[in-house]
Amino acid sequence: MRLGILKISNFKNLIEQGCVWRLWLVRHAGFFSADKLLIDMLPDATTRISPCWQVGWTSSPEQQSERFVPATVPGAVQLDWARAEGWPAYWQADHFLAYGWMEDVHWVYQTRLQKPALKPGQRLALVCGGVDYACAVRVEGKVVHTQEGMFSSFEVDLSGAADGGLVEIVVAPAPKIPVPAEEVSDRERKESRQSCKPAVSYGWDFHPRLIPLGIWEETYLEVRDAETWLDFVEVAYDLTDDYSSADLRLVTGGQAPRVRWTLRDPAGAVVAAQEGAPGTLAIRVDQPVLWWPNTEGEAALYTSTVETLAADGQTAQTCTQRVGLRRIRLVMAPGQFSRTGYPATQPPVPITFEVNGRPIFARGANWVCPEIFPGLLTAERYRGQLDLFVGAHFNLLRCWGGGIVNKTAFFEQCDELGIMVWQEFPLSCNRYDGTPAYLRVLDRESRAIINRRRRHACIALWCGGNELFNGWSGMTMQDHALRLLDRNCFDLDPARPFLPTSPLHGILHGSYAFRMGSTPDAHTAFECYAACDATAYIEKARSIEALRGTLPKRDADEDELQAIYEQQQELTVELESEMQESSLCTGSIVLSFQTRPGFDGT
Numbered sequence: 001m002r003l004g005i006l007k008i009s010n011f012k013n014l015i016e017q018g019c020v021w022r023l024w025l026v027r028h029a030g031f032f033s034a035d036k037l038l039i040d041m042l043p044d045a046t047t048r049i050s051p052c053w054q055v056g057w058t059s060s061p062e063q064q065s066e067r068f069v070p071a072t073v074p075g076a077v078q079l080d081w082a083r084a085e086g087w088p089a090y091w092q093a094d095h096f097l098a099y100g101w102m103e104d105v106h107w108v109y110q111t112r113l114q115k116p117a118l119k120p121g122q123r124l125a126l127v128c129g130g131v132d133y134a135c136a137v138r139v140e141g142k143v144v145h146t147q148e149g150m151f152s153s154f155e156v157d158l159s160g161a162a163d164g165g166l167v168e169i170v171v172a173p174a175p176k177i178p179v180p181a182e183e184v185s186d187r188e189r190k191e192s193r194q195s196c197k198p199a200v201s202y203g204w205d206f207h208p209r210l211i212p213l214g215i216w217e218e219t220y221l222e223v224r225d226a227e228t229w230l231d232f233v234e235v236a237y238d239l240t241d242d243y244s245s246a247d248l249r250l251v252t253g254g255q256a257p258r259v260r261w262t263l264r265d266p267a268g269a270v271v272a273a274q275e276g277a278p279g280t281l282a283i284r285v286d287q288p289v290l291w292w293p294n295t296e297g298e299a300a301l302y303t304s305t306v307e308t309l310a311a312d313g314q315t316a317q318t319c320t321q322r323v324g325l326r327r328i329r330l331v332m333a334p335g336q337f338s339r340t341g342y343p344a345t346q347p348p349v350p351i352t353f354e355v356n357g358r359p360i361f362a363r364g365a366n367w368v369c370p371e372i373f374p375g376l377l378t379a380e381r382y383r384g385q386l387d388l389f390v391g392a393h394f395n396l397l398r399c400w401g402g403g404i405v406n407k408t409a410f411f412e413q414c415d416e417l418g419i420m421v422w423q424e425f426p427l428s429c430n431r432y433d434g435t436p437a438y439l440r441v442l443d444r445e446s447r448a449i450i451n452r453r454r455r456h457a458c459i460a461l462w463c464g465g466n467e468l469f470n471g472w473s474g475m476t477m478q479d480h481a482l483r484l485l486d487r488n489c490f491d492l493d494p495a496r497p498f499l500p501t502s503p504l505h506g507i508l509h510g511s512y513a514f515r516m517g518s519t520p521d522a523h524t525a526f527e528c529y530a531a532c533d534a535t536a537y538i539e540k541a542r543s544i545e546a547l548r549g550t551l552p553k554r555d556a557d558e559d560e561l562q563a564i565y566e567q568q569q570e571l572t573v574e575l576e577s578e579m580q581e582s583s584l585c586t587g588s589i590v591l592s593f594q595t596r597p598g599f600d601g602t
Helices: 008-017 077-085 095-104 379-391 408-417 436-453 480-492 525-531 544-549 558-581
Strands: 047-049 054-058 106-112 122-128 134-139 142-148 154-157 166-171 219-225 229-239 245-255 259-264 270-276 282-286 302-309 315-323 328-331 352-355 358-360 363-367 396-399 420-424 459-463 591-593
Touching: 054 077, 077 095, 134 154, 142 154, 219 315, 229 302, 229 315, 245 259, 245 302, 259 282, 270 282, 315 408, 328 459, 379 408, 408 420, 436 480
Parallel strands: 363 396, 396 420, 420 459
Antiparallel strands: 047 219, 054 106, 106 166, 122 154, 122 219, 134 142, 134 166, 229 245, 245 282, 259 270, 259 302, 302 315, 328 352, 352 358, 363 591
């Protein structure tokens, strides 16, 4: 095993500038603390039209809103209304409390269809990457589509709609399940336990109760040639055991009798070019350039370009995908089985990351909520955070199950930067009972998530959610929600590892205090994570000795340690000052260190 070291100078940058994991929004927003594949296919040569939307609220979807205001898409209805009303920033003081009523009303987006002239054989589609959370689409007052869940994209055929016709997207109130009176703890969070909506929006220790609603992903009109249009394009591949070759195949759906497929290597040179029916094309790559995580090698990406061909041989549609060839497994560390005793009912979880046949030291951080309103997230926002992450020599991000599954731009950048993603489904710190209604939504949403994201090399593993086996959640592997997620991951993406939750046996979460207890002999966080088989969270170092204990002795430069400790203490004072001025909540850095059994932190 090779231990990856966190360079102190870059750790200092993380502390100074903040990161998505818990601390980032202190400086940037005053807040303490990140079915069909149509939206991600990158059709490069089609006609797209961005409608002009307005939004208003009503107590019932059958009633007309008394007032409409300009809407920004993607975004959130709360932001549109607050902007029109001239409200102060939601992230300052307790201004977020004024937004509470918005979660309990219906919101109506509307636009008048500016229909382009369609040629014979062309269709016009409304393409929506995601609505948060449940919605209905109406065309001239008639409901043409309904769905629940923010991670499933959808499309509506508007070819037969009249020019100037009214198109509406009606967003339902936030999903909330009644909580029995005897359940006195975490009542607000429990309201989310029969939905696939991120639980963090209902209130967390670092997040106010502010539940986003609205169109949060790209939404547009698109002109298509019905006879040469692919609904989705995906490159699947198999690596030989010795990594000497890779067999690539094209997986498509839609109406395209003939396509041209071109594959370029990471340097841009053409590896192969083929024409034919989509289901017949395959490419073998000898001695492929493999994708590696940050600090382990190059995050090499091939480029696949698929063009649908019209009867005259002209290109009708172009779809582009970056492809990283790699194999990631979770394996048991040497000697791990022998430490479980006999007879053992369950060994510690396999948590050693093996990439392309080589065990690596995975280290990184939790990614929580870079924004309260995910509709505001852009490629630029993601990049600023991910560059800090790479500069700290991290290679693994755990995307926490209390938050969203990020937008496409996040995964594209993780592919490019060599960041492995531990992706959790949107379940966290609740008991998600397997009612038929909930399982139907979870099934559809999880399939949409897997189908949309499995193409990305960065996805290292799927995880059922956050802290589901703890006392406050009370779930087990027998719960139907987790059995469903395990099944869907195996059916749709069998090569990737799956964990039912985190933590599991051998993995430590927390505690969120430096000393585990109030007595003088209580263990420190560093003692706890050094004794743990796998992962630990730490908040901040309380002494030079604590900092020294986290780094190999050869890198423990005393002057640099003193500098980072002093800066950390200054930041702590600043944090405490800001927390006193804000009614939101506390903030902290949360780092997770992945170790193999026997690693003692020195």
